[in-house]
Amino acid sequence: MAIHLKIDKCTGCGACVNICPGDLWRLDKKSHKAYLLSQEDCWNCFSCAKVCEPEAIEVRLPYSIAGYGASLIPKIKPKSIIWKLKTKDGNEEVFEIETLK
Ligand code: SF4
Numbered sequence: 001m002a003i004h005l006k007i008d009k010c011t012g013c014g015a016c017v018n019i020c021p022g023d024l025w026r027l028d029k030k031s032h033k034a035y036l037l038s039q040e041d042c043w044n045c046f047s048c049a050k051v052c053e054p055e056a057i058e059v060r061l062p063y064s065i066a067g068y069g070a071s072l073i074p075k076i077k078p079k080s081i082i083w084k085l086k087t088k089d090g091n092e093e094v095f096e097i098e099t100l101k
Pocket residue numbers: 005009010011012013014015016017033034048051052053054055056057
């Protein structure tokens with residue numbers, strides 16, 4: 001898995017910087033956009049992707065799981081989490097998982 005930033009969507013809110021348990025995100029002082037310090041040190045906890053409101057952070061999946069170029073984008077809802085799976089050819093599947101009773 002790999003964390004991928006779609007830089008054009010980043011608003012520079014800093015939420016990923018604050019939540020990453022590995023302290024791996026920074027905000028660029030000039031562009032005010034986020035950047036990842038080290039992909040290798042990422043624990044794949046996906047907290048940054050979950051907290052990113054504009055969906056600028058996506059999780060790139062290995063080829064063996066969903067084919068080349070597939071990605072997952074989470075969206076936190078009050079009682080669930082929605083995972084949007086996108087394949088390279090533009091197909092989308094949405095999975096909603098309850099988080100609270
Ligand atoms: S949480 Fe998303 S929008 Fe906010 S700084 Fe990080 S990447 Fe940019």
